[in-house]
Amino acid sequence: MNFYFLRTLKLGLKSLLLQRMRAGLAALGIFIGTMTVIWLVAIGEGVSYQAQQQILELGAKNIIVRSVKPVPSGDGEQSNSRFPKYGLLREDYERIVSNIPSISRAIPMREIVYELRVEDRNADSKLVGCVFDYLELNRLQVARGRWLSPRDDGSKVVVLADETAKKLFPYQDPIGKSVWLGDDLYVVIGQTQPRDAAAAIGGSLDARDFNRDAYIPLETLRIHIGDQVMTQVGGNRQGEIVQLSQITVAVRSVETVDEVASIISSLLQRFHEQDDYAVVVPKELLRQAERTRAMFNALLVVIAGISLLVGGIGIMNIMLATVTERTREIGIRRAIGAKRRDIIQQFLSETLLLSGGGGLLGVLCGLMVGPLFSLTRQLVTSVSPDLLPPIVHAIEPRIALWSVGLSVFISLGTGLIFGVYPARKAAMMNPIDALRHE
Known part of the structure; x- marks a missing residue:
């Protein structure tokens, strides 16, 4: 079974290499989408971290x-x-x-x-x-x-x-x-x-x-x-x-705020006969920052997801064109005994190679967000020192591991979802009609 799977992937890779430019452009959309997910979430985490640090300084503790x-x-x-x-x-x-x-x-x-x-x-x-x-x-x-x-x-x-x-x-x-x-x-x-x-x-x-x-x-x-x-x-x-x-x-530590506030209330209650004091915990500042970060990350993931969606549509378009061009090849394989599931597996392996390859390259470039962000900031500053606002100089991207896993999952899922229709279309062809195709 493993040998058959590897052979299918090898065959799919050979088919893609015959159309390098087309395959590269199809994978480019997945590459950009995957990298965008990691970059946007990393920058969002950096902004959120700076905001939370400022809130801590303002009194969340x-x-x-x-x-x-x-x-x-x-x-x-x-x-x-x-x-x-x-x-x-x-x-x-x-x-x-x-x-x-x-x-x-x-x-x-x-x-x-x-x-x-x-x-x-x-x-x-x-x-x-x-x-x-x-x-x-x-x-x-x-x-x-x-x-x-x-x-x-x-x-x-x-x-x-x-x-x-x-x-x-x-x-x-x-x-x-x-x-x-x-x-x-x-x-x-x-x-x-x-x-x-x-x-x-x-x-x-x-x-x-x-x-x-x-x-x-x-x-x-x-x-x-x-x-x-x-x-x-x-x-x-x-x-x-x-x-x-x-x-x-x-x-x-912020984690001990509620506990210490409770202890203070107990101490004061023992020595005060009347309610002439109030214990206030302004930790709502930090909770608000956490909610803002969650909403910000959700928005960034949606924006990046749109990029992956566009990339997936590009892959489906390429694979549909490939099915049309390889109609005679499909007919020959069916005539010599290939089953419909074999045709589906072949075309799905190609789409997974496109989306997986683009996704992995996107992850590698996404992990370089810190050095690339710093380099871009230095280049812009060297050209115009006052062009960037002060907050940009304080931001340091912080890669979230969940965004890496999410981007890989979405890229593979996109390839799988948008590859099913072309693969089924190829598998459902009538072998006789496929052999007659010019």
Whole structure:
């Protein structure tokens, strides 16, 4: 049986070699389709990987623990207090850090609405008491001066956001100048660059305008302003007693986010009598990236599949022409005893050789997507450095093994499907009519 199969393939190969140009053009469509599947999926995987890495940096591995003001019940002491006490405690931060070894860092912060003054100018800003890591967490950049450092703890220094600095110092460099925060003077040591508003990204839970902030050391806020504050903005006076507004917990692996969030919820539940906190997991960012990648890959496979379909139609067209040209040969084989299945096997072997050969060459070229993509990028850059957008320079194709198997399967399947009709047409010929064919 194996000998018969090999002999059929050998006969099919000889038949194809008699029409090299025609066979090559027929296999070219399968070659292009197979290579396209691997290339498009590899580039799509590269784009998806870059997007997921950026999403991870934006906060997919962060757990945001935030103070939430409870809804007054109307009959308790809390509702009658002028300064309601609620939210996260410094002890909560210590418990999280000391009891959960799988976290990479925990960043506390306290924010209040506060008025900053310089001579006759003022700005209602969000005063943020934070630590050194707050800069990297929220992807802020320093435009002038420097950021807060651990040695500033307890000192009256402030870093102004872009819009806040321009309101207080419209024509001056604010570095080294003094700003009134309440009854205390603070020295400006830095100014951050403009930044777009963000929602649930990095260390931000709400839609935040970082350009209107002012940043002081968390320890400075505790010592000089305290937990009990009364603010007046737009004629409204609000008081509260809150130690920490938020703790952003970063874990080492995305897979442990849900587990760590559950542990944090259990810890806080033991020491809080009221629901004055919220644990938020922004991992939906990563899930959305996964869904986008799946849809993107499906679209690419459909586009490449169309190329394979066109290649298959080309093979069927070639094989139909071959059947017509070899009608007399088919009649002779039938006359000397060849059965219909022998004719079908002969023509199917030829189509499989065409599609399989084109598919294998397409796989080999598809596996070269990385070097060829880099070479093309270098050539384009050498001709015009600004022609390609920055994202193209960051993309590195990532070959997906499933795309290789899928492309080979589709190419062989295409050859088989589109070769059945010509093979059956050849097998169903009447031997007498075939021998008379000129």
